[in-house]
Amino acid sequence: MSTENWIFNKQNEIKKHKATIPGTLHTDLFQNQLIPDPFFGANEKQLQWIENENWEYETHFTISKADLKNQNIDLEFEGLDTYATVYLNGKVVLDADNMFRKWTISSKSHLKIGTNHLKVVFHSVVQKGKEEAKKLSYTLPEKERVFVRKAQYQFGWDWGPRFVTTGIWKPVQLKFWNSGKIENIKYSQIELNDKKAILEFTTEIYVSKVKTIQLKINEKSETFNLKKGKNKIKMTYEIANPKLWWCNGLGDANLYHFTVEISHKNQLLDSKKLHIGLRTIELIQEKDQIGSSFYFKINGKSVFMKGANVVPPDSFLPRVSDSTYFSLVENAKKANMNMLRVWGGGVYFDDDFYEACDAKGILVWQDFMFACAMYPSDEKFVENVKQEVIDNVNRLQNHPSIAIWCGNNENDEGWHNWGWQKQFNYSKADSTQIWNDYKKVFHEMIPQTLDSLLPKGKNIYWSSSPSKGWGRKESLTQGDVHYWGVWWGKEPFEIYEKKVGRFVSEYGFQGMPNMETLQKVINKEDLNFTSEALKNHQKHPTGYETINEYMERDYVVPKDFEDYLYVSQLLQARGMKTAIEAHRRAKPYCMGTLYWQLNDCWPVTSWSSLDYFGNWKAFQYQAKRSFENLLLSVANENDKYKVYLVNDDFENYSGKLELELLSFEGKSLWKTSKEISVEENTSTIVYEILKEELKSFDWQQTVLKVQLNEVQSNYFFAKPKELKLQKPTIQIRTIDSFTFEISSDILAKDVFIYSEGEVFFEDNYFDLLPKEKRFIKLSKPVQNIKVKSLFDTMQ
C-alpha cells in the first residue's frame, strides 16, 4: 500500500497534492513547495498554523478476484500519527488515537473486486488535546501535549522545534492470509550454562479452523493440534556449548539466528525470523552503608555502563532511514559505549535501531514515552497506554540489547521538585488525584502488564528516571540521578567530582555545531548571535548566555564566530570529560554514566555530541577517549594529584607507569616511574603526587604526561585561559591518501583538523605534545587539510 499513489489535502479544500507514504504532513507540504523548509532560518515560527488544521490522505488500489479469494485480508497500519479516522470504500473502519500503536483492520468484507478507495482523515492533534484538557477541573503541566499519545518532543523541547505533525508515519499494507498465521513469538531461557542453553519458544498462532500444524524451529520440528482462533504453543530448543552475548568492550555480541515456520500438510502458512543473544541481566540494588547500589550484572559480572541518551534522529521520523539508526549505534560503539537510553519524550524506535544494538553489543535502557509532566489517567487513557505497552513490548522484547524498561522521564522528579502544585494552584484533592493517577499508570498498570508479557529475568522495571531529583541528597546515594547542577544550576564543572551518584543517567552541557552544519540552515549574513535565525536554533531559554558564562570562566572568549563555535565545543568536551572521569573513578560506588545527549533531531545548538548530520563534535571524540576500558585519569584532591587507573576489563592489568612533567617547549622538568598492577573491573589510585613537590614549576606552562604502555593522558594544572601558550608550528605529512602524520614543534592545544567536504577524521580535537607524532586516518582522500589550535583563538 505504501507504493500506491497517495494524495492529500487540507480538509474542506479542493486542491489535492501528491503525498509520500510513509511520511508526515510537514514533509509533504514541503515537497509540494507549499511551505518553506521547516528547519531553515526562523521558518518554524510561520509554520505553526499547520497543527490547527485537519488533513485528509487518500488512495485508490485494485483488488483482483484472486486477492478476494483469500480467507482473510488485514489492512495493517504500523503507525498512524495520531487521531485518524480510516474510511474503506466510504465506511469508517477505524478511529485511531495513539501514534505508538499498531492497527490491524480485518477488511475483507469491505473490499470489492476492482478499484477500492482508502481515506484517512487526520484531526488536529492540538485541538483534540485541548478538548481533552478541558474535561479536567485542574490544569496539568504542559497542557494539551500530555493528553495525546504522540511523540512529546514534537510539541517543542529545549533542543527541538515545535512541529506537531501528523500522517501515516509507518508502513501500511494489506495482508492476505488463509488458514493460519504467526502472531507473535517469545522465548525464555530455561537453562544457560557453559555446556548448554535451553530456550523455550512460545508461539502465538491464529488458525481459521481446527487444524494440525507442524511447527519448525530451525531444524527441529513438532506437531500440534490447534483449536480455531488463538493458540499459544510451546517448544524447547537446545544449544550445545553456547556462546554468550556480551556488550561492547567485554566480548562478542554473539547472536543465534532462528527461523520459525508453521505449515499444514507440507504447505507453509507463515514464517518469522528471530535473532537471539544468550545472556543474563540483573539490576542489583543492595543496601550498603551509604545507601543502595544500582548496577547491572551481565552474565553474572558487574558491568559499568558507559553511554548516552538518545533522542529521535529527526523531527520528521519517516525520513530516518535504517542507515541513520545504524550509524547512530555505530558511533556509540566507536565511542566505546555499552548502553544507550531511549529517552521518554521521543518514540519507541524502529526495529533497525534495536537490531543495530543487538549486533554491536549496545544495551538499551528503554523508557516508555512519557516525559517531564503529569498525565491523565481516566479509564480510556489507561487502556490506550496499556495497548501501547503490549504492542511495543511484544515487538521489542526478543532483542538481547533491551536491558531495562523505565516508566517515564522526570515525571516523578517534576512532581516532587518543580513546584507544579503552586504554579497550577492545586487543591489538596487535586494533588491527591494527580499523584494517584501517576501511581495507577507507573506503579501499577505498566509493571503489571510487563509481568504478564515477559518471562522472569526480562521484566526489569524502574518506574521513573531519575528516582530522586538532583536537589535531594538521596539522589546521590541510591537509584539513578540526572545531575543538572552544571548547566541548569550554573555550578562549576568541578562540582561533578563531588556530586557523584550511583548511576548517573543524565548530565550534560551544550556545544554548538560546526560551521558547515549551521550553513545548511542559516544564511551567511545571519551567522551571528543577534539574528532571528541563529536564535531560533537554540531552544533553551538562556542557552547562549549559559554557554558564554561558562566560556568566560575557562576560556578566552573568541571574537570570531567560527572560532566561537570551536571553543564552545572544547568547553562542552572539557565539562563532560570532568563528569565522565569523575563517575568512572568512583567505581564501584558509581556504576553508570549516560550523558545527555547523543544526537539531535535537527541542526541546533544542544547538548549533543553528534550533530543532526552525524558529524562528531569535539565532545564525541572526548567521550571516546574517556570511555576507553583502560583510563588514566588525574584528580586534583586536596593537597595531592592522584593518578587513577580505571580498568573495565575482566583481566588484571600491569605495566610500567611513567610520569613526566614537560614544559610547553618540550623540556623534561621532572620524571618518575613505577611498576603497577591493578585488579580486573576496578578503579585504583596508582600514584599520588604531593602538590608541594611540584611547587617550583610554572603551573601555567607545564603539562603532566601520564603513560602506561599504550594508554596515555595529559593533565594541565591551569584552566585553558590561564595557559601561556605560544604559536605552534603544526606539520602535516601525507602517508597515503587515507592517512597523514601530524606533529608540532611545541605544545599545540586542542588541535582541530578540518576540511571542505564531508570527511571524517578518526581522531580530532586532541593535544599534541612537543615533538609528538600522531597518525590520523581519513574516511576519504581530501586535498586541503586545515588545522587550528587553541592558541589561534586567543589572540
Ligand code: BMA
Ligand atoms: C533532561 C532531559 C530533557 C532535556 C534536558 C536538557 O533532563 O530529560 O528533558 O532536554 O534535560 O535540559
